[in-house]
Amino acid sequence: MTSPVWHPFTQHGLAEEIPLVTHAEGAAIYTDDGRRFVDAISSWWVTTHGHCHPRIMAAIRAQTEKLDQLIFAGWTHEPAESLARDLITIAPEPLAHVFFSDSGSTSVEVALKMALGYWLNRGEPRHRIVVMAHSYHGDTIGAMSVGERGVYNRAYQPLLFDVDTLPFPAAGAEQTTLDALERLCRTEAPAALIVEPLILGAGGMQIYSAQTLAEMRRICTRHGVLFIADEVMTGWGRTGTLFACEAAGIVPDIMCLSKGLTGGAVPLAVTLATPAIFDAHRSTDRAAMFFHSSSYTANPIACAAANANLAIWRDEPVLDRVADLARRQADRLAALDHPAIVNRRQIGTIAAMEMIAGDSGYLSTIGPALGAFFRARGLLLRPMGNCIYIMPPYGIDDSDLDAIYAAIAAAAMEFGS
Numbered sequence: 001m002t003s004p005v006w007h008p009f010t011q012h013g014l015a016e017e018i019p020l021v022t023h024a025e026g027a028a029i030y031t032d033d034g035r036r037f038v039d040a041i042s043s044w045w046v047t048t049h050g051h052c053h054p055r056i057m058a059a060i061r062a063q064t065e066k067l068d069q070l071i072f073a074g075w076t077h078e079p080a081e082s083l084a085r086d087l088i089t090i091a092p093e094p095l096a097h098v099f100f101s102d103s104g105s106t107s108v109e110v111a112l113k114m115a116l117g118y119w120l121n122r123g124e125p126r127h128r129i130v131v132m133a134h135s136y137h138g139d140t141i142g143a144m145s146v147g148e149r150g151v152y153n154r155a156y157q158p159l160l161f162d163v164d165t166l167p168f169p170a171a172g173a174e175q176t177t178l179d180a181l182e183r184l185c186r187t188e189a190p191a192a193l194i195v196e197p198l199i200l201g202a203g204g205m206q207i208y209s210a211q212t213l214a215e216m217r218r219i220c221t222r223h224g225v226l227f228i229a230d231e232v233m234t235g236w237g238r239t240g241t242l243f244a245c246e247a248a249g250i251v252p253d254i255m256c257l258s259k260g261l262t263g264g265a266v267p268l269a270v271t272l273a274t275p276a277i278f279d280a281h282r283s284t285d286r287a288a289m290f291f292h293s294s295s296y297t298a299n300p301i302a303c304a305a306a307n308a309n310l311a312i313w314r315d316e317p318v319l320d321r322v323a324d325l326a327r328r329q330a331d332r333l334a335a336l337d338h339p340a341i342v343n344r345r346q347i348g349t350i351a352a353m354e355m356i357a358g359d360s361g362y363l364s365t366i367g368p369a370l371g372a373f374f375r376a377r378g379l380l381l382r383p384m385g386n387c388i389y390i391m392p393p394y395g396i397d398d399s400d401l402d403a404i405y406a407a408i409a410a411a412a413m414e415f416g417s
């Protein structure tokens with residue numbers, strides 16, 4: 001019998017296997033037919049410490065005994081209050097306000113709406129958004145509008161709003177990007193710049209320098225343009241620091257967090273904002289309030305999971321684990337020496353490369369063919385076209401890491417040209 005489930009980013013017209021997973025632990029997931037897979041991409045970049053972390057699972061169980069869900073307009077609860085307090089403690093100053101939502105895409109929508117609300121309430125309406133080429137900020141209409149245009153959003157392009165796009169600051173070409181930003185800030189009076197700090201994720205794991213990120217921040221500050229950091233993927237240690245912006249020594253006006261916020265256990269997102277953004281919406285005029293909500297805003301169970309995640313970050317040497325994983329990935333990446341493997345690169349726990357194997361676009365068959373090759377070897381890897389990347393949970397052990405790199409070497413022999 002065929003399943004009624006419609007999967008994301010899946011072509012159901014192609015007979016590709018969809019494994020049925022029954023349980024997971026650490027870096028491993030297990031299927032109903034008894035197979036074990038190494039989750040080499042942290043279940044789409046969300047699982048930080050490992051699957052079913054006991055402290056996070058226990059916190060969820062405990063919260064289910066007390067409060068499941070509560071309207072968050074005009075009401076509050078302790079899991080959200082303590083999470084917001086603790087987030088403000090670990091986030092760089094002056095980020096001091098926390099708006100809850102449910103997914104990375106929504107946290108981006110919230111960020112864009114905050115930016116436009118800020119300008120309108122200041123009596124100086126602005127609506128242009130500056131973005132970076134090849135960015136990804138989510139799949140809702142607003143998030144797609146500030147992301148790269150391509151086959152994956154072709155059907156919706158007539159509805160996407162117009163943005164100003166900076167070229168990607170590739171090594172050696174950073175000044176072109178900075179000059180373009182400077183020019184746009186002068187001529188367009190944009191409301192905000194939104195960027196993925198240090199690495200474009202879905203845009204192909206493209207890395208740029210912390211220095212460029214810092215310089216973009218300085219240009220925005222100079223022109224009063226709001227700086228939005230989409231740390232949905234980079235946050236929670238992925239790039240080597242708790243937040244990627246730290247590596248550049250910068251603080252955004254607005255910061256989006258999701259994916260690893262609950263350790264990857266349940267959906268939750270936050271958009272952090274400075275007092276300037278918050279105060280622009282604070283008034284005795286109801287028309288100036290921030291008009292956004294979702295039914296499950298700050299769901300108590302999700303907040304409890306996030307509180308447990310923050311406690312793990314406080315009590316355990318997570319950044320040491322991140323540094324250790326980065327080192328273990330670096331050794332294996334360096335050893336992956338094959339003429340079909342090019343552009344080997346790494347930032348923190350994320351390693352990536354391209355495989356030279358004929359046609360390589362997102363829709364080429366090489367991505368799914370590689371995915372199937374890895375799956376047959378007990379690995380969950382999901383190449384984007386011919387870009388293979390490894391983004392494991394921090395607790396992955398050496399033998400699982402070895403299996404990943406051995407399979408990539410084997411794939412280079414099999415597919416490489």
Ligand SMILES: *Cc1c(COP(=O)(O)O)cnc(C)c1O
Nearest residue numbers: 103104105136137138201232233
């Ligand atoms: C995954 C991602 C998003 C979207 O998050 P969802 O939870 O999938 O909606 C937004 N921005 C970045 C940088 C991401 O990697």
